[in-house]
Amino acid sequence: MSDKNGWSVRNLATPSPFEFAMMLLSLLSVVLVLVMTFGHLDGETNRLLFFIDTSICLIFLAHFFVGLFRSRDKRFYLRHHWIDFVASIPAIEALRIARVFQILRVIRLIRMSHAYLIPLIKQRKQTTLASLLVSMVTILTFASILILIVENGAEGANIQTAEQAIWWALVTISTVGYGDYYPVTTSGHIIGGVVIVSGVSFFGVITGYMASVFVSPDDNEHHQRNEAHKAEIKSELELALARMEANQRQMEQNQAQILAQIAELEKALSNKK
Numbered sequence: 485m486s487d488k489n490g491w492s493v494r495n496l497a498t499p500s501p502f503e504f505a506m507m508l509l510s511l512l513s514v515v516l517v518l519v520m521t522f523g524h525l526d527g528e529t530n531r532l533l534f535f536i537d538t539s540i541c542l543i544f545l546a547h548f549f550v551g552l553f554r555s556r557d558k559r560f561y562l563r564h565h566w567i568d569f570v571a572s573i574p575a576i577e578a579l580r581i582a583r584v585f586q587i588l589r590v591i592r593l594i595r596m597s598h599a600y601l602i603p604l605i606k607q608r609k610q611t612t613l614a615s616l617l618v619s620m621v622t623i624l625t626f627a628s629i630l631i632l633i634v635e636n637g638a639e640g641a642n643i644q645t646a647e648q649a650i651w652w653a654l655v656t657i658s659t660v661g662y663g664d665y666y667p668v669t670t671s672g673h674i675i676g677g678v679v680i681v682s683g684v685s686f687f688g689v690i691t692g693y694m695a696s697v698f699v700s701p702d703d704n705e706h707h708q709r710n711e712a713h714k715a716e717i718k719s720e721l722e723l724a725l726a727r728m729e730a731n732q733r734q735m736e737q738n739q740a741q742i743l744a745q746i747a748e749l750e751k752a753l754s755n756k757k
Contacts, residue, residue, distance in 0.1 A: 505614035506547055509621060513540045516625075532632055532646035536625050537574065543621070544572035612693050619686060620657075627679045628653040634671040641668050657683035
């Protein structure tokens with residue numbers, strides 16, 4: 485089971501942080517598909533959901549091919565992860581239904597989440613990157629959807645299309661603030677404020693992560709040093725035990741020689757008598 489770089493159910497017992505992130509994005513993707521299928525939305529909102537769904541699909545495809553590239557058994561990987569590839573193909577309506585199968589993994593993940601907490605905490609760097617990826621996609625998704633809904637059709641609004649909504653969300657979360665697109669409604673201002681605060685927090689976490697990468701020792705290097713130290717201690721203990729056993733054998737031999745000499749002396753004394 486060492487060749488598991490994807491999201492298979494067999495691999496679900498010990499998922500990596502990025503596999504955990506892909507499961508959460510699968511849940512978000514299924515929600516978008518359901519909204520596009522059964523929701524009565526205007527054309528621009530549907531286009532926006534389509535763009536977001538396509539972006540998530542590209543993330544899924546990138547994760548799939550990275551896992552395939554890293555896998556030592558390509559056939560095994562394709563045999564157990566082909567549904568992930570099918571569900572990740574964008575712009576084909578029928579294939580989106582395949583993502584429902586991914587929800588089964590998310591449900592099992594939630595039921596067993598307590599068993600995943602400690603392993604994820606131990607993988608701090610990967611968990612941080614995976615959390616940033618999920619947070620960024622989630623914030624951009626909800627920010628662009630909500631701003632388009634509240635601004636579309638408002639008097640004097642300049643955020644009217646899906647592209648404009650996505651661009652506004654990207655600019656706002658990055659706190660760049662070009663000012664070419666901006667909300668004019670009260671609800672839009674509230675949404676913008678929340679996105680700005682989220683963006684400041686988001687990039688604050690990125691800054692802290694980058695600082696930890698350069699300041700803190702690498703987890704693998706630290707683990708290797710610990711393992712080397714444990715091996716050194718074990719070797720020293722084994723050497724000490726070997727010396728103790730050798731000393732004990734030598735003492736037993738000396739004791740046997742002394743007893744033999746004592747026996748000879750007693751025999752010699754008895755002969756003189």
